[in-house]
Amino acid sequence: MQRRVTLTLLYFHAMEPDEDRFNLFLSWLSSDRDEAGRKYEDMRRRLIFMLECRGCNRAEEISDVALDRFMKRLPEIQDTYKGDPMAYLCVIARNVQLEYMRKTEQPLPDNIDKIPIDEDDPDELEELMHECLEKCLNEFDLPNRKLLLAYYEEEKQAKINFRKTLAKSMGIAGNALRLRVHRLRRTLELCMNNCLGVDEPVK
Amino acid sequence: MKPTEENQIRDYLLGNLPAEQAERLEERLLRDEEFAEQMSLVEDELTEDYARNVLSPREREQFQKRFLSIPRRRRKLMMVRELRKYARPSPKPSWFEWLDTILAPQWRAATAAVLLLVVGIGVWRVTVWPSDVQKGMVALNEAYQTQRPIEARVTGLQYAPYSVTRGPVAADSPSIRRSAALLQSAASGDSSVEALHALGRYYLLQKQFDEAIAEFEEALKKTPDNAQLHSDLGAALLEKGKLERSQDQSGGGKTTLASSQAHLDRALQLNDSLLAARFNRALLYEQTQSWSSALEDWQKYVSLDPNSQWSEQARKKIEEIQRRE
Numbered sequence: 263m264q265r266r267v268t269l270t271l272l273y274f275h276a277m278e279p280d281e282d283r284f285n286l287f288l289s290w291l292s293s294d295r296d297e298a299g300r301k302y303e304d305m306r307r308r309l310i311f312m313l314e315c316r317g318c319n320r321a322e323e324i325s326d327v328a329l330d331r332f333m334k335r336l337p338e339i340q341d342t343y344k345g346d347p348m349a350y351l352c353v354i355a356r357n358v359q360l361e362y363m364r365k366t367e368q369p370l371p372d373n374i375d376k377i378p379i380d381e382d383d384p385d386e387l388e389e390l391m392h393e394c395l396e397k398c399l400n401e402f403d404l405p406n407r408k409l410l411l412a413y414y415e416e417e418k419q420a421k422i423n424f425r426k427t428l429a430k431s432m433g434i435a436g437n438a439l440r441l442r443v444h445r446l447r448r449t450l451e452l453c454m455n456n457c458l459g460v461d462e463p464v465k
Numbered sequence: 466m467k468p469t470e471e472n473q474i475r476d477y478l479l480g481n482l483p484a485e486q487a488e489r490l491e492e493r494l495l496r497d498e499e500f501a502e503q504m505s506l507v508e509d510e511l512t513e514d515y516a517r518n519v520l521s522p523r524e525r526e527q528f529q530k531r532f533l534s535i536p537r538r539r540r541k542l543m544m545v546r547e548l549r550k551y552a553r554p555s556p557k558p559s560w561f562e563w564l565d566t567i568l569a570p571q572w573r574a575a576t577a578a579v580l581l582l583v584v585g586i587g588v589w590r591v592t593v594w595p596s597d598v599q600k601g602m603v604a605l606n607e608a609y610q611t612q613r614p615i616e617a618r619v620t621g622l623q624y625a626p627y628s629v630t631r632g633p634v635a636a637d638s639p640s641i642r643r644s645a646a647l648l649q650s651a652a653s654g655d656s657s658v659e660a661l662h663a664l665g666r667y668y669l670l671q672k673q674f675d676e677a678i679a680e681f682e683e684a685l686k687k688t689p690d691n692a693q694l695h696s697d698l699g700a701a702l703l704e705k706g707k708l709e710r711s712q713d714q715s716g717g718g719k720t721t722l723a724s725s726q727a728h729l730d731r732a733l734q735l736n737d738s739l740l741a742a743r744f745n746r747a748l749l750y751e752q753t754q755s756w757s758s759a760l761e762d763w764q765k766y767v768s769l770d771p772n773s774q775w776s777e778q779a780r781k782k783i784e785e786i787q788r789r790e
Contacts, residue, residue: 308495311505315478315491319534348495352488388543389692390736395547397740401772414545414552444506454544457738 287333290340305329305348309355318359328355394457398450406446413443474507479527509545512538516545598663601647605667608640616707617700618744619666620693624774641671658684662694669697674705692735696742699729703749710752725749740770747782760786 288298291305306325313321331354332347343350399407412428429439476482477490493500514520515528532538602621612628613619648667651660665680681698688694702725709718726749732742743766750759763786766779 304498305495308501311501312491312494314535314538315494315504315508317480317531317534319536321535346492346496349492352492352495356488356491386736388547390738391543391547392551393736393738395544395551397770399551410548411552414549440506440510441502444502444509447509448505450548451541451544455540458540459738460540 283333283336287329287336290336305351309351312352313355313359316356316359318362320362324358324362325355328358331358390458391454394454395450397457398453401453402446402449410443410446410450413439470503471507474504475511478504478508478511478531479524480531481527508538509541512542513545516542516549597647597651598657598659601644601651601667602663604640604644604647605663605670608638608644609670614670614672615700615704616748617669617703618741618775619669619700620697620739620741621663621666622670627778652680656683658687658691658694661687662691662697665697665701669701669704672704674701674708677701678705690735692732692739692742695728695732695735696739696745699725699727699732699742699749700745701725702728703745703752707752722749722752726753738769740766740775743769744775744779747779751782751786756786756789 288295288302291301292298306329309325309328310321313324318324328351332351339350399410402410409428413425415424425439426436429436432439434442473482473486473490477487482490494504495501511520511528512532515525515532520528533542606621606623609622609625611625613622613625614628616627644667648660648664651657652664661680661684665677665684668674668677668680671677678698678701681694681701685691685694685698702721706718706721706725709721726746729742729746729749732739733746736742743762747759747762747766750756750762760783763779763783767776767783770776770779
């Protein structure tokens with residue numbers, strides 16, 4: 263978290279050197295600096311997720327611009343603003359995204375799911391992905407590793423029946439199983455990102 | 466999560482929710498942590514459905530437009546595809562699923578025999594399916610599961626403590642004999658890269674370095690940019706260079722070690738995260754007494770693979786170098 267705040271400060275230095283604004287924002291979030299940092303981080307993470315859900319491929323940059331605009335407005339509104347500030351932030355983020363789309367949006371190519379993520383060789387990436395997956399799965403304890411692999415083992419109807427049986431055998435509801443696997447998948451994704459050298463928040 | 470709520474999230478993620486409802490949902494996403502997690506869960510499951518090819522054509526098109534423009538989501542899709550492949554190493558006969566779906570009680574008796582036949586064929590396929598190369602590699606891993614005869618790390622081989630012995634390894638264990646038979650037969654049969662590579666690994670573990678080098682070089686002619694092959698060739702040359710050096714104290718093994726370094730450098734150039742190559746290059750730097758480079762490679766190794774037994778060995782090496790300094 264500390265690193266992220268520092269990086270973000272650097273980002274703002276690059277954009278506009280106003281550390282005071284960022285400090286004011288943090289103190290507005292909470293009088294405890296660490297707590298404020300956590301809140302800021304969480305706010306940014308959800309904002310990125312929301313922008314991605316809106317199909318925005320520059321979610322991180324746009325959320326930073328939206329947060330910056332919010333911070334600029336903060337001295338004027340901090341004493342008088344009523345209600346949840348997230349609603350206001352949400353409106354700013356949508357506006358920034360619209361501005362961005364008007365300037366830059368291009369239609370997507372038809373073969374979008376075949377396009378490699380970066381400039382890397384896709385075969386090499388696939389090989390690396392496989393190695394990383396193996397490495398990351400090995401970091402799980404055996405029951406969780408088995409659960410994750412079992413969850414992905416079956417197909418279609420067999421999958422549905424199998425997952426029901428799996429939940430029953432674990433003595434939990436189907437939704438609880440989904441959530442448990444979701445959290446494991448998130449841990450896996452985080453590990454994979456580290457392994458692949460990707461510095462990106464996992465939602 | 467209520468089904469209606471889940472459907473609403475799904476519609477939102479695919480871009481089907483009216484603007485007003487979408488805005489309310491977005492505000493909730495920013496305010497409510499639990500809801501954010503639910504949305505992330507539905508996003509994951511949509512990705513999985515896409516990978517399984519169970520979305521309708523329209524949903525598929527929407528998914529491509531909304532999801533795949535985001536690098537993180539494309540990466541997630543790749544991860545899910547890889548995870549599915551990993552979870553199902555051998556393909557299952559598709560008629561299994563067909564039977565499961567259409568088998569009505571009134572047909573049960575009549576199809577029991579067919580089902581038995583299907584199960585029989587399925588078991589036969591699962592047990593017979595692995596190729597000679599795969600079976601040979603399993604046997605090789607079994608043979609060296611308690612100790613490894615060379616210090617270098619060979620790709621595709623699990624960890625075992627290094628045991629210092631001189632001369633060739635006695636091929637007296639059933640697993641070694643089995644792996645030799647399988648891998649030699651596979652390599653003489655189709656001469657595929659996989660077969661040549663596996664046979665090279667076998668020779669390397671037998672300390673038959675010239676034979677190992679010949680197999681790796683042959684395989685590299687077919688795939689010159691295979692990082693794992695470069696790593697194993699580098700390992701074979703490293704072990705050969707060490708042997709030459711021990712037999713000739715006046716500078717023997719220099720050329721072989723230089724050649725080893727070229728292949729290990731190439732392996733890491735092709736794949737900077739290839740653990741075996743990193744491990745072997747650190748050993749090579751020790752041989753050439755390039756202590757700072759060795760230390761750097763060991764430290765990098767530990768950062769890439771912090772929890773394995775290989776890493777414990779790397780940590781000991783770091784301590785030894787630091788003591789030396």
